[in-house]
Amino acid sequence: MIVGGCDVGSLTSKAVVMKDGKVLGSMLIKSKARPGESAEEVMNGACAAAGVERREIMFCVGTGYGRDRIGFVNEAVSEIACHGRGARWMVPTARTIIDIGGQDCKAIRLDAEGTVTKFVTNDKCASGTGRFLEVMARLLGVGLDELGELSVRSKNPVTLANACTVWAQADVIQFLNDGVPLEDIAAGINNAMAGRMAVLVNNLGIENDVCMTGGVAKNRGVLAAIEKMLGLRLRAIRRHDPQLAGALGAALIAMDKTAGGVK
Amino acid sequence: MNGRLIEAAETLNNEFVRQWKEDGGRVVGYTCSYAPDEVFHAAGILPYRIRGYGAQETTIGDTYFGPFICSLPKCMLQLAGGGAFDFLDGVVIVPGCDSMRRLDDCWRKAGEDMAGVVPPFFFHFAVPHKFADYTVNWFEGEIRRLIEAVERHFDVRITVEALRVAIAAYNRGRVLLEELERMRRLPEPPIAGAEALSVVIAGSAMPRDAYNDLLEECILDLRAKTRCLQGRRRLMLVGSASDDTALVRFLEGDRALVVADNLCFGARFHNDRVDDGVLDPVRALAERYLRRSDCPRMYGDYRRRLEILTDAIQSASVEGVILQNIRFCDLHGAENGLFERDLEARGIPCMRIEREYGPLVETGRLKMRLDAFLERIDGKRRTA
Known part of the structure; x- marks a missing residue:
């Protein structure tokens, strides 16, 4: 199952697309004035990098300061939880x-x-x-x-x-x-x-x-x-870009939500 | 919910104050919950708690206080300088903390620069920082000094009988407020925390007898309410003076409820009764106000305050405690650190926030923390 995580921060916006616990693609951009626009652009970029269509994403979690203004996410989760989840995935200890x-x-x-x-x-x-x-x-x-x-x-x-x-x-x-x-x-x-x-x-x-x-x-x-x-x-941290921890965590939480959680 | 109580809480010069003044009554403002309202009630004067509510800036406050001090007295001075308290015939400054003590200096100085800012009656009412027999004696003397000053300035007599009537009226209010507190703590409360705070604050800004009647009506309405608030995370709000219902509303959102508090403007304000069986009502006032106005300003009182919080947490089934303090509030800032350590050790999730008193801004950062805190509570629910 393909899931997504989108982290709209104050300076940068990040998105990650995952499938079965593996990162298919990711994207990082400078945040725009409107969180919704940042989210659209970065998620489109992550999908292009992953080689998947937006409609293929079955569940998407949003996080970061703009999380409540991302139209396409299924759920918004705080960046504390997302960074914790993403960091644990990158450094299991x-x-x-x-x-x-x-x-x-x-x-x-x-x-x-x-x-x-x-x-x-x-x-x-x-x-x-x-x-x-x-x-x-x-x-x-x-x-x-x-x-x-x-x-x-x-x-x-x-x-x-x-x-x-x-x-x-x-x-x-x-x-x-x-x-x-x-x-x-x-x-x-x-x-x-x-x-x-x-x-x-x-x-x-x-x-x-x-x-x-x-x-x-x-x-x-x-x-x-x-x-x-x-x-x-x-x-x-070598498993992935540490700046993407929030978006990664969001994607992992999305995976949990679809009962395909990967530690 | 009684709209008149909400209006009294959210408007400084509210309908009750306006009516009181139109009827020729006099109003005396005070700055801290250690001031005995009963003295003014007995003198036929409306006691009114001075707040900084509604201040949109602190240009006047900054001029006299400087930047590194609590924003509450700055907002109070800002409003006073802008004429928001022109209806006051007197002001009693209570040095609850050092920032409030400085309000006395700053307000007087502002009065030298701006005509009419200092009302004709301006009184410094000191309160000891310890509870002991000799401090109660001293505080009793201070209350007598206040009584004499009010009698002299306003040309009134404050009789023992009038004090007893006042004590009875305020005790009745305290009994009613305790019932409101009890209802807030029910498994399915009929009232949200923001509304409850408004109801409590209204009592400090309108005549007590009218307040008691409206409060009784409000409680009857709440008892009759069939649709109560269910399923929300149950929070307790603790710390620096907060009369900002918008902050409580923000914290509650549609997912949480503030079911208990320990705030200067909240439950702490009406704890306990004045002993009406004591021969000397002034002594009874001194005992109650010095002993039961729970505040970290009192030395050696931390353990007792921790138990007050723990009792409230248990009786209200609180799932998380928000410990807030106004920036530069040393009393609550230091105490909140101890509360966090001791309550977390007892398995109670805590979140500390530092904020400015005044317009509710920077909600993005606060919301991020609040969401994470509620997620933590959810995690605890799942593993319970």
């Missing part, structure tokens, strides 16, 4: 999941069966979110995906006095004006991000294994900084 999305960050704890037992999220603030990194990358004049590679080359990371996006910008501009090497500023940015996240994760309480999902999971600098701050090794 995961008990704690760190997810950093475009405008929020979450820490989720699962029990042995993969059920969400507790979660914490950031409050109304861009600090510790993908938006923070996006703003900082723009200030440095580098691509978001370059920030991680840049920071691992740092020898002497700067310290940002504040994790607040607005105040951190002022710090970064000062460092740029002082001629501090870009890699040291990038490392300082990633450390600030990791520090904010570590507070959240410690608040939840860590249970091994720990993995990280969301777009920021592809930033090596943030991963290394979080590992250092939490004093543990994050389980690497």
Whole structure:
């Protein structure tokens, strides 16, 4: 049976098409102003990548900020549940999941069966979110995906006095004006991000294994900084793109709903 | 549901206040549930709980308070500065917390800059942070100081007999509110949490005798109701001052019900009675208000408050507790962390949220958490 998962986030929209527990195709796009339009485009893209027709999808679950505005889904499920499910599929031993999305960050704890037992999220603030990194990358004049590679080359990371996006910008501009090497500023940015996240994760309480999902999971600098701050090794995600965890989880939940659940 | 109670809760200068003023009556506002309404009732003055309800911005509040402080007193000052409380003949500031204490300074300062913002009677009514025999003595003295000030300023006499009448009226209201609470906790409640909160708030914004009559009518209507609310997830709302029925309505949606609360404007406000058998009614007021206005502002009271919550959770069959605090509310912010730790250890799902007092915004983020929390409750139901 073919199922779908569609995750309309604040910055990116993701869709996954699955059959019998295997990913047939997926797609990731920049979110548009209207969640419905993002969902249509990304799901069409995922279907094309999978080589299936939209009508062949028997059950589809929507998630993300725009989940209630996706016309074609059979059910909307919170991104906490979807990220938990998607992360568990990618790392079967995961008990704690760190997810950093475009405008929020979450820490989720699962029990042995993969059920969400507790979660914490950031409050109304861009600090510790993908938006923070996006703003900082723009200030440095580098691509978001370059920030991680840049920071691992740092020898002497700067310290940002504040994790607040607005105040951190002022710090970064000062460092740029002082001629501090870009890699040291990038490392300082990633450390600030990791520090904010570590507070959240410690608040939840860590249970091994720990993995990280969301777009920021592809930033090596943030991963290394979080590992250092939490004093543990994050389980690497290789089975699929960690940014697709929400859409993957949504597709897996869709599979559960059609009684063909795959752990 | 009685529309007049809803209107009284959702309109600051409501029909009862307007009528009271038209009849030549005087109104005194107060800022915290530790102020004894009975004193004003006995003086023939309408006691009115000052809220920040309806404030759309905090430009005035920000000017006097600065940014890093609870938004509730800022919204109160905002409304006062904009003339929303011009009907008040007096204000009693109760320093329930440090932010509220600062409201006294800020409101007085705003009065220097804006004519008419400070009413002729402006009184600082202190409340101890501990319950003990010597603090009750001290608080009794503070109530007597308030009585003297009201008598002097408004040229009235507050007699022992009038205080007894007031205590009887407010105790009757408390009995009725407890019945409302009991009905909320039924397996199939006849009233949603948002409506119940409106009913409770109305009592702080209209004459008590009229309120008691409407409340009694409301309870009779609820008893006669045949279509009750079924199958929803049962929540308890705890934490900082919240009089925002829109927030409760949002939390309830069509899938949940707030069947119990522990809020300054909610059940906490009307707990217990004033002992009407005590010879000295002022002493009885001091005992009740200091002992039973459950609030984390009181030192060494956490264990008792935890048991109050646990009892409510059991009697209302609560499936999840939402612990909310206004940003920069240290009292509830710290206590909510302890509640979360201890209630989760007892197997009760909890969710903490930090919010601003004022217009309900940023609902997207809140909805995501709420949906996940309800999913967690559903998961617990499935495995029960």
